[in-house]
Amino acid sequence: MSPFHFDSLIWHWPIAIYLFLAGISAGAICFAVLLKHFKLGKHAYKSSFVQAACLIAPLAVFAGLGILVVDLTKPFDFWKILVFYNPTSVMSVGVAVLMVYQVALFSWLACLFKEPILKWCDNRWPIVEKALNILMKFEATITGLLVILALSLGAYTGFLLSALTTFPMLNNPVLPMLFLISGISSGAAGTLLGGVLMKGNPDGKEVHFIHNIEIPLILLELALLFTFFLGLILSGGQSQVAALNAIGEGFWGWVFWAGIIVVGLAMPLAFNLFMTTSAKRKFSYVAITASCSLFGVLLLRNFILYTGQMTVA
């Protein structure tokens, strides 16, 4: 059995990328909201980190949807997913969430960048100002809605797989939680990496704020991974077979232990702890830590998708 080709394999890596992008979008926008409300206030849009998050969130969603469409066997019929809905289908509900999420996302972005937008328009189109003023009235509602939608989107990436009774490793209640938390941590990493690349101060208050959240996130992710696999092993039968196949010897076992656990979780955790004690953060520390996290989350999506489909109930 080769790691990328086996009989029961149905969904290939594009789906893993799609799940990754949806997760990072949800995570990044959560951090933009948090940064604005707890640290930066009205001038949040001037921060490189907020700007990075606000770029990542929509771009990742578009790219993810693009991949999803191209991956269909009938890509030109993709609009049928938007027209026909099936309430029992996780995918259908997820697509609906994605659509509403984008509306909320752009409304929130418009509120956030109100000043630069108005300046850019320079009173040329009074309708823009009017529209923005109406939006601003609902800013609190939009923000709340956006956070809820982002969290749903993050969990949906897990529910999409956990709805499959065919595969005992995927059909697992911990999966949505695991995907949500790892998605949020990828959003944090994306925001940090994008922020320092856009000349943000690596020792700024944004970085301190995000790092403080990142440590508990990584610990939670480790706990969830532990619960996930221990739960599978204790249930016995095919679940146990699936779990041991995944994290045992072989290609995917290496991916899990070396890639996900060491590079994706343990190293960022160590760096984070080191940075909290050391006085000053440097560009390279922040960038490397964030890259490790992103790499780990991307591996996790692929790992779960592939190993999950290896063992059939």
Add this chain to the structure above:
Amino acid sequence: MKKERRLFLKGACVAAVGVAGASGLSIANSSTSKDDGTPNCKYALIHDENKCIGCDACSVACRETNNVPEGVSRLDIEREGPFGEYPNQFYRFTRKSCQQCEGKPCVNVCPTGAAYHDPKTGIVSVDEWKCVGCLYCIAACPYQIRFINPVTKAADKCDFCKETRLKEGRQPACVEACPTKALTFGDLKDPHSQVVEVLKTTPNYRSKTELGTRPKVFRIASQEGEIKL
């Protein structure tokens, strides 16, 4: 003694023909009684693994009747064995095709409703036009029998010949083609149908019921073959 047996055989044949005729009729009826809205039928299939000789007549007939392209199939007969010592060797044959689940995992996950459960016949079908080819149903089917039709690019699978033989008021192609009569097809809701008769009198099993799929393909276990734990 001999005469008695011959008489019995004759009687059995008459009964069998009668039942077959009646179930054929009920198929014809149900396909024409769409207007009254409540046809109330639920088709099921029985595969007798004792009678099956693994000749593949069924899968060949299925391919021809339903225009199934090369490289994919709606029906496969899987072989296990040989068991035992020569010359008393035997194989075990199992049918791999859509189980027409009442729990219908494939229908539940389909985002567009292209995979649907036909309430009139109880048959799980695919609406070729609505299907976008997301493969979700293929991943959701625990029996792994769905596939993408390379011609239509839509999901495809056994539909009990709903669009071909049943429309003509006949039995499914695989059932008609089987030389040993290992397949029995009929309506579970008709208490006098042959399927109900067989299910009530013969011990049978279904595959993966623990997943809540409630399949409508029943199997009569091969008497030979090993018992696995």
